Amino acid sequence: MATITARIPDELNKTLSILAKETDRKKGYLIRRAIETYIEEKSDLLLALSRIEKGEETISLEDIEKKYGLED
Numbered sequence: 001m002a003t004i005t006a007r008i009p010d011e012l013n014k015t016l017s018i019l020a021k022e023t024d025r026k027k028g029y030l031i032r033r034a035i036e037t038y039i040e041e042k043s044d045l046l047l048a049l050s051r052i053e054k055g056e057e058t059i060s061l062e063d064i065e066k067k068y069g070l071e072d
Contacts, residue, residue, distance in 0.1 A: 008016075020027045052058060065071050 016027050016030060019025075020030055023030075
């Protein structure tokens with residue numbers, strides 16, 4: 001497992017410390033879960049936006065539906 005160091009605002013650290021104490025969890029656990037959740041929820045969107053910004057070809061939802069016979 002890798003170790004990462006990051007700077008966070010004092011207020012966020014205070015909130016994290018309170019949450020860790022109240023939930024009887026380590027701050028590292030809460031940070032890891034927050035990152036996992038963020039990546040699970042946002043990875044597809046972030047990748048798509050990155051590809052659009054790079055000018056890569058995009059395919060419309062309508063074209064995908066037609067290609068795979070998913071039209072209503």
